[in-house]
Amino acid sequence: MKYLFIYLLFPLFATAQIDRVEPPFWWQGMKNKKLKVLLYGDDLSKYDVKAQGMNLVSIEGVENKNYLFLNFDLTNQEAGNFKINLIEGKKTKHTFRYEIKSRNRNFDFSSFDSSDVVYLLMPDRFANGNPLNDSHPDLKDKLNRSDKDGRHGGDLEGIIKNLDYIEELGATAIWLTPLCEDNDPSVSYHTYGQSDLYRIDPRYGSNQDYKRLATSLHKRGMKLIMDYVTNHWGTQHWMVKDPPTKDWIHYFEEYTNTNHRKEIHSDPYASIIDKKELLKGWFVPTMADLNQSQPKLLNYLIQNAIWWIEFAGIDGFRVDTFPYNNPKPMIKWLEAIRLEYPTFNIVGEGWMYNSIHLSYWQENSPIAAIQGFNSKLPSVKDFALYNALTKAFSERDEYWEHGMTRIYKTLQNDFLYPNINNVLIFAENHDTNRINDSYPEFKSYKRIMAALMTLRGIPQIYYGSEIGMTGKKEKGDGDIRRDFPGGWKSDKKSAFNEKERTPVQRSYFNFTKKLINWRRTKSVIHKGKTLHYVPENDVYVYFRYSEKSCVMVIINNSPKKQNLSLDRFHEGIAGRTNGYEVISEKQINLAKNLEVLPETAYIIELR
Numbered sequence: 001m002k003y004l005f006i007y008l009l010f011p012l013f014a015t016a017q018i019d020r021v022e023p024p025f026w027w028q029g030m031k032n033k034k035l036k037v038l039l040y041g042d043d044l045s046k047y048d049v050k051a052q053g054m055n056l057v058s059i060e061g062v063e064n065k066n067y068l069f070l071n072f073d074l075t076n077q078e079a080g081n082f083k084i085n086l087i088e089g090k091k092t093k094h095t096f097r098y099e100i101k102s103r104n105r106n107f108d109f110s111s112f113d114s115s116d117v118v119y120l121l122m123p124d125r126f127a128n129g130n131p132l133n134d135s136h137p138d139l140k141d142k143l144n145r146s147d148k149d150g151r152h153g154g155d156l157e158g159i160i161k162n163l164d165y166i167e168e169l170g171a172t173a174i175w176l177t178p179l180c181e182d183n184d185p186s187v188s189y190h191t192y193g194q195s196d197l198y199r200i201d202p203r204y205g206s207n208q209d210y211k212r213l214a215t216s217l218h219k220r221g222m223k224l225i226m227d228y229v230t231n232h233w234g235t236q237h238w239m240v241k242d243p244p245t246k247d248w249i250h251y252f253e254e255y256t257n258t259n260h261r262k263e264i265h266s267d268p269y270a271s272i273i274d275k276k277e278l279l280k281g282w283f284v285p286t287m288a289d290l291n292q293s294q295p296k297l298l299n300y301l302i303q304n305a306i307w308w309i310e311f312a313g314i315d316g317f318r319v320d321t322f323p324y325n326n327p328k329p330m331i332k333w334l335e336a337i338r339l340e341y342p343t344f345n346i347v348g349e350g351w352m353y354n355s356i357h358l359s360y361w362q363e364n365s366p367i368a369a370i371q372g373f374n375s376k377l378p379s380v381k382d383f384a385l386y387n388a389l390t391k392a393f394s395e396r397d398e399y400w401e402h403g404m405t406r407i408y409k410t411l412q413n414d415f416l417y418p419n420i421n422n423v424l425i426f427a428e429n430h431d432t433n434r435i436n437d438s439y440p441e442f443k444s445y446k447r448i449m450a451a452l453m454t455l456r457g458i459p460q461i462y463y464g465s466e467i468g469m470t471g472k473k474e475k476g477d478g479d480i481r482r483d484f485p486g487g488w489k490s491d492k493k494s495a496f497n498e499k500e501r502t503p504v505q506r507s508y509f510n511f512t513k514k515l516i517n518w519r520r521t522k523s524v525i526h527k528g529k530t531l532h533y534v535p536e537n538d539v540y541v542y543f544r545y546s547e548k549s550c551v552m553v554i555i556n557n558s559p560k561k562q563n564l565s566l567d568r569f570h571e572g573i574a575g576r577t578n579g580y581e582v583i584s585e586k587q588i589n590l591a592k593n594l595e596v597l598p599e600t601a602y603i604i605e606l607r
Ligand code: CA
Pocket: 128, 129, 130, 131, 132, 133, 134, 153, 154, 155, 203
């Protein structure tokens, strides 16, 4: 009887419970005056909603009764903390406050561009600044540094503590692989299977720590690039577990993987099933493939992206697996972000080796225009050059196909790109073999870095290679993502500290530092034109030039010393008689033949 009494009384006092409000707050003064706030909680759709001090235009329910979407019009909205009531019948069942903040950031800040050198690092593997956050009671994957695929404890504090190191190296932007919560029970350290898009994974720190990192970088004149994933969420994501609509995620009768054939987009003969599998197939079984054509999901991704830019003060995006997304909604995603931040640079990853398919994805591509497509994506990654760089330096140039000719031929295709200065160039990243494994000799590293730091585009380097770190892709991803030596208290020696570096680490670091810092002030490298010559006898010669200055680059990729006749290069040398070679710090006389040493690069500032 007593229990029945409680049972009968309970509904009278029942209150609505809201588990999620997203975005958790917003700003006045955005160009887009519409805001859609998602509420999530048990059976929320039965409530009416009233907002005080905010213009609530409409309330939308979806198939899943646990969701409510509140549509606000923020025209004339003032900043403040506003009361929102959930009402059933005439009774208020729940009240919460929603904050509209004043904006505190200029929207036309400098994003990353070809004047930057980007340092890519994996936060779990760089430095453990706070051993107390290595595991978290709410999150399944616990610290296990002995497992190559386990969590090693690196975090935001570790990055902040070592910014002096990155700054000394000369890098001006850092790209961190994703940081939002990833609650996969294993291999969560790469964090591409995110489970909460509004929360920095507590094993890396807090949202405030992320903001603090951006602020620390800005104080140094450096930039933060966020790795954004629009294509998939982890299967542990709360919305994947209880989706708002059936079409939120791409489902198949049986598990279907993406076919990874990104070239399908422009393929005139592509079949419907192949297109479907590319765009809707899952990347891996633990990552649910998102349907960007679902308008509410697209809006969620737009608001979330803008929220991070405005909240943390990030300076650019790298977008994961770009061609795996539905391209038309992604145009809207890009336009919405660039409406608020017109100078914001966004580089998309599309792992293809042909410049036709790469340039297709850059905004205003004339090739894509043939098919009536314009991606609106400002920047792409130059995987064609990556492919050339990772092979060229261990080959002789045979049949005009190999060695230096690979790089030469890649550049010959640059006419395809609407903005060749805004492509990301690299010789490795967190998904590839490390260059120091492909090319174990220091002299090869020097030639690659000389090319990367003088070719057109935005150079990106990968943490640790600057001290000679190695790692073999064949041994698994964990091997190319080893811990930076010195990032953990138990490490015997720290490569962050100059005095503790081994002679080999010192050679790599000093060379890299010299080259990057030289590049820093050379606008002729950032924005200059290029002139190059057919490689002969494994020697590739190119010039970067502007009206004011000129840099001549000579890469002798042959094991032989060569006597280079300079007559052939008179168009580039343009009457100058001497130069300064940046690596050896020697004066060069251009009046006669130039003796070039085996397997050596020369960067000569002409005078
Ligand atoms: Ca930690």
